[in-house]
Amino acid sequence: xxxxxxxxxxxxxxxxxxxxxxxxxxxxxxxxxxxxxxxxxxxxxxxxxxxxxxxxxxxxxxxxxxxxxxxxxxxxxxxxxxxxxxxxxxxxxxxxxxxxxxxxxxxxxxxxxxxxxxxxxxxxxxxxxxxxxxxxxxxxxxxxxxxxxxxxxxxxxxxxxxxxxxxxxxxxxxxxxxxxxxxxxxxxxxxxxxxxxxxxxxxxxxxxxxxxxxxxxxxxxxxxxxxxxxxxxxxxxxxxxxxxxxxxxxxxxxxxxxxxxxxxxxxxxxxxxxxxxxxxxxxxxxxxxxxxxxxxxxxxxxxxxxxxxxxxxxxxxxxxxxxxxxxxxxxxxxxxxxxxxxxxxxxxxxxxxxxxxxxxxxxxxxxxxxxxxxxxxxxxxxxxxxxxxxxxxxxxxxxxxxxxxxxxxxxxxxxxxxxxxxxxxxxxxxxxxxxxxxxxxxxxxxxxxxxxxxxxxxxxxxxxxxxxxxxxxxxxxxxxxxxxxxxxxxxxxxxxxxxxxxxxxxxxxxxxxxxxxxxxxxxxxxxxxxxxxxxxxxxxxxxxxxxxxxxxxxxxxxxxxxxxxxxxxxxxxxxxxxxxxxxxxxxxxxxxxxxxxxxxxxxxxxxxxxxxxxxxxxxxxxxxxxxxxxxxxxxxxxxxxxxxxxxxxxxxxxxxxxxxxxxxxxxxxxxxxxxxxxxxxxxxxxxxxxxxxxxxxxxxxxxxxxxxxxxxxxxxxxxxxx
Numbered sequence: 001x002x003x004x005x006x007x008x009x010x011x012x013x014x015x016x017x018x019x020x021x022x023x024x025x026x027x028x029x030x031x032x033x034x035x036x037x038x039x040x041x042x043x044x045x046x047x048x049x050x051x052x053x054x055x056x057x058x059x060x061x062x063x064x065x066x067x068x069x070x071x072x073x074x075x076x077x078x079x080x081x082x083x084x085x086x087x088x089x090x091x092x093x094x095x096x097x098x099x100x101x102x103x104x105x106x107x108x109x110x111x112x113x114x115x116x117x118x119x120x121x122x123x124x125x126x127x128x129x130x131x132x133x134x135x136x137x138x139x140x141x142x143x144x145x146x147x148x149x150x151x152x153x154x155x156x157x158x159x160x161x162x163x164x165x166x167x168x169x170x171x172x173x174x175x176x177x178x179x180x181x182x183x184x185x186x187x188x189x190x191x192x193x194x195x196x197x198x199x200x201x202x203x204x205x206x207x208x209x210x211x212x213x214x215x216x217x218x219x220x221x222x223x224x225x226x227x228x229x230x231x232x233x234x235x236x237x238x239x240x241x242x243x244x245x246x247x248x249x250x251x252x253x254x255x256x257x258x259x260x261x262x263x264x265x266x267x268x269x270x271x272x273x274x275x276x277x278x279x280x281x282x283x284x285x286x287x288x289x290x291x292x293x294x295x296x297x298x299x300x301x302x303x304x305x306x307x308x309x310x311x312x313x314x315x316x317x318x319x320x321x322x323x324x325x326x327x328x329x330x331x332x333x334x335x336x337x338x339x340x341x342x343x344x345x346x347x348x349x350x351x352x353x354x355x356x357x358x359x360x361x362x363x364x365x366x367x368x369x370x371x372x373x374x375x376x377x378x379x380x381x382x383x384x385x386x387x388x389x390x391x392x393x394x395x396x397x398x399x400x401x402x403x404x405x406x407x408x409x410x411x412x413x414x415x416x417x418x419x420x421x422x423x424x425x426x427x428x429x430x431x432x433x434x435x436x437x438x439x440x441x442x443x444x445x446x447x448x449x450x451x452x453x454x455x456x457x458x459x460x461x462x463x464x465x466x467x468x469x470x471x472x473x474x475x476x477x478x479x480x481x482x483x484x485x486x487x488x489x490x491x492x493x494x495x496x497x498x499x500x501x502x503x504x505x506x507x508x509x510x511x512x513x514x515x516x517x518x519x520x521x522x523x524x525x526x527x528x529x530x531x532x533x534x535x536x537x538x539x540x541x542x543x544x545x546x547x548x549x550x551x552x553x554x555x556x557x558x559x560x561x562x563x564x565x566x567x568x569x570x571x572x573x574x575x576x577x578x579x580x581x582x583x584x585x586x587x588x589x590x591x592x593x594x595x596x597x598x599x600x601x602x603x604x605x606x607x608x609x610x611x612x613x614x615x616x617x618x619x620x621x622x623x624x625x626x627x628x629x630x631x632x633x634x635x636x637x638x639x640x641x642x643x644x645x646x647x648x649x650x651x652x653x654x655x656x657x658x659x660x661x662x663x664x665x666x667x668x669x670x671x672x673x674x675x676x677x678x679x680x681x682x683x684x685x686x687x688x689x690x691x692x693x694x695x696x697x698x699x700x701x702x703x704x705x706x707x708x709x710x711x712x713x714x715x716x717x718x719x720x721x722x
Contacts, residue, residue, distance in 0.1 A: 025574030026279050026653075027574050027582055028137065028575070028580075030137040043587065044587075047665075063260045063661075064276045065080040067080055067131060068130045068198075074196075080095070080660075081659075086255075089202075092231060094214070094230060100115060101329040102126070102450075103204065112211075113209055114212075116711075119714060120253070126234075131236050132199075133196060135196060137192055143164065145191075155551070168182050179197075180195045187562075189558060189565065202234050205234055207233065209622055212229040212705070213232070215621070216618055220618070221339050224677045225603045225607060227605070227646060228674065229697065229705055236253070240252055262722065263669060264637065271665070273586055273664065273670065275653055276583050277659065280654060281576070284685065285564065285576065288354055289385045294685070303345075306404065313330065314331065315456075317331065326453055329451075346681070357686070364560070377559065385553060388550075398545075405472075406464070406468040408460060409457055410448075411528050411531075411532075412529075415528045416529075417532075424518075441515065452508075455500070458500040462495070480530075481534040505529065505532075579656055585651065591650075591691060601648050605629055608625070646698055647696055648696065650689075654684050657694075673695070674697055676693065677693040680693065
């Protein structure tokens with residue numbers, strides 16, 4: 001039963017904390033000594049809190065990497081770990097997929113064949129990946145809350161918080177080359193500043209073939225048992241003096257303060273395991289009203305629209321190797337949360353998450369009603385949330401279809417970025433700067449068209465725009481949108497066909513011709529540009545529809561979480577994930593997903609052979625692996641004659657944790673986290689301690705692939721194997 005049911009909550013209030021089968025929480029490193037370390041030691045951890053986080057000496061935090069894009073350095077899309085004294089970083093294959101794809105061509109298909117740098121000169125540079133390493137964390141709650149008060153409305157509050165946050169971030173890094181970001185916790189009830197050293201030269205070192213790195217494809221995604229070699233390797237480079245620098249042939253490998261030794265001992269049931277990384281987003285404090293919208297609007301619409309989007313991309317990818325490479329990363333990214341939405345709704349219903357949320361709300365109501373001052377502050381919170389979510393349901397539907405439908409194709413979004421560019425054309429007020437701007441535009445366009453196919457895009461526009469049109473209330477459709485499609489009588493196939501033939505944003509040659517002689521008239525008449533403007537106007541107008549209801553939801557959610565914290569003042573609370581570095585701890589162990597079934601905690605290469613199907617894109621195992629298996633050539637990495645591939649723990653993780661190190665009681669790497677299990681996909685909203693499992697790549701399978709399969713002895717030699 002869930003620990004948040006009414007009777008159990010009453011027990012906690014009376015007698016204190018109780019034991020659960022898994023430890024819920026993505027914990028802030030600077031608070032481990034106060035909140036968690038004693039429990040961790042009871043579970044088998046053999047190091048100290050200072051061995052994990054210390055601002056004065058090298059520790060585990062110095063080996064943990066957050067991967068991000070240059071335009072959003074504090075939003076970490078994946079995690080990684082440094083596993084050598086030469087800045088070698090291990091992460092997931094799907095985290096490195098975009099980089100692998102970007103370097104692939106029909107002649108050098110690294111997706112199909114894999115890639116290995118047998119010396120550092122062969123490593124491949126990437127201009128769109130940054131790597132962050134934490135310097136320190138500081139609690140600035142008192143400083144932020146000092147500038148707000150209960151008389152402020154939500155707009156005034158947000159402006160005050162933003163202003164003080166910028167000031168505190170600047171103060172935290174003054175006189176250094178670091179970067180800082182103040183992050184809200186517990187829905188605006190606490191604030192911490194995170195200081196990072198952000199490295200800008202990150203090079204691809206190695207990756208197994210896609211047939212291994214994505215073994216099982218969409219069929220096995222979010223499933224256990226698993227046999228996926230989900231890893232890739234990068235290396236961080238710095239300027240010769242060790243400082244962060246953009247790519248240069250003179251840069252040198254990072255000399256990290258700490259790197260993780262790699263264990264070859266393997267794991268057994270009950271072993272302590274902790275994970276450090278950058279989890280993206282959880283919504284554990286979501287109310288039943290928000291949950292209803294997530295299930296019935298967000299998840300349903302995402303799954304419905306992406307089913308059609310994926311089919312269109314797949315149809316194109318099946319036509320040629322070039323299109324397959326062009327859309328491989330985009331397809332994988334789209335498919336990931338397509339399936340997530342589907343299996344999450346199944347789990348939420350099966351585990352009665354709605355009932356669990358309502359039980360918490362009942363306890364909240366009883367606590368509020370027991371005190372007049374509480375009633376004055378929190379008495380209307382749930383009623384306000386219920387009414388506000390009801391009032392904004394059609395808006396939520398419009399937002400989802402705008403994002404998934406109208407925003408599904410990529411050419412209109414690319415075209416929208418050219419708004420205002422006409423001022424740089426001949427006769428414009430910024431015409432004297434055109435020659436300086438032109439190379440940047442040309443570079444962006446080259447990158448866009450490299451992974452673009454006109455026929456695929458035409459079909460996406462025709463199908464996804466039609467989904468938007470038929471499912472969104474007319475009151476949310478802007479005049480810009482209506483003006484364009486009125487001419488085509490909402491025949492989106494006709495619109496897409498003409499756009500494919502005429503638009504400069506659907507053909508690289510046409511675009512380059514335009515760039516050589518740009519014209520405001522040509523730009524404004526372009527159909528895809530007009531669609532891009534309609535998309536932008538729609539996004540902008542949707543914000544205005546939320547009005548007071550949006551502010552009410554924001555404020556009421558903050559008050560609801562504030563009350564929960566006060567209801568259990570002695571409890572160690574973990575804030576929702578928000579792309580900041582966290583630690584979660586648990587143990588290795590199997591589970592029973594349904595009656596009569598028990599899933600063991602590990603898989604072996606035997607499972608790969610059993611699943612192999614040469615006729616399947618998802619289970620077509622490389623012949624080289626089959627030959628090595630037949631010869632039982634497992635190097636020094638087998639256990640009792642079996643090569644273990646993956647294992648599971650009950651760690652609390654989510655998206656963004658992909659690539660995070662799984663660390664044993666001695667601080668050694670035993671695996672790399674890459675997925676969760678479908679039975680507990682409700683976990684981002686309500687942690688399920690009996691079923692929640694983190695799926696991890698066994699470090700020994702990774703080492704075997706690098707060493708025996710790929711023969712990259714150079715990489716093995718620089719690791720510290722235990």
